[in-house]
Amino acid sequence: MEVLDHLKYSENHEWIRVEGKRAIIGMTDFAQEELGTIVFVELPQVGDHLKAGEPFGSMESVKTVSEMYAPVSGKVVSVNTKLQDNPGVINLSPYEHGWMIILEPDQAADLDQLWDAERYRDTYGHE
DSSP: OOOOOTEOOOSSSEEEEEETTTEEEEEHHHHHHHOSSSSEEOOOOOTOEETTEEEEEEEEEHHHHHHHHSSEEEEEEEOOHHHHHHHHHHHHOOTTTTTTTTEESSSSGGGSSBOOHHHHHHHHHOO
């Protein structure tokens, strides 16, 4: 299981990389391993407003369908449309090419509520 130190994490297995006033969000390596091969992804639309803790989309794998939850509240400013044609990119590159959405968080302080890499590793296993 790969956990990158410079990212923040949610207990629902989303990672968050902050770049300026934007937060890039994707699924952790741990979660994609648990789900298996991802065959379909449903994502929100640009302009949608997400609320922390509420579902923002779903992911279907060969094993199951699972919802994805917004780690912070904010406005969707970009969606990784490449995942529509090739959702398996999440399995191959969860932290780089497999990102899902980019948000403009409502409050930067919400990011402080997320887990650091150490807490995520301690909770879900070690590398």
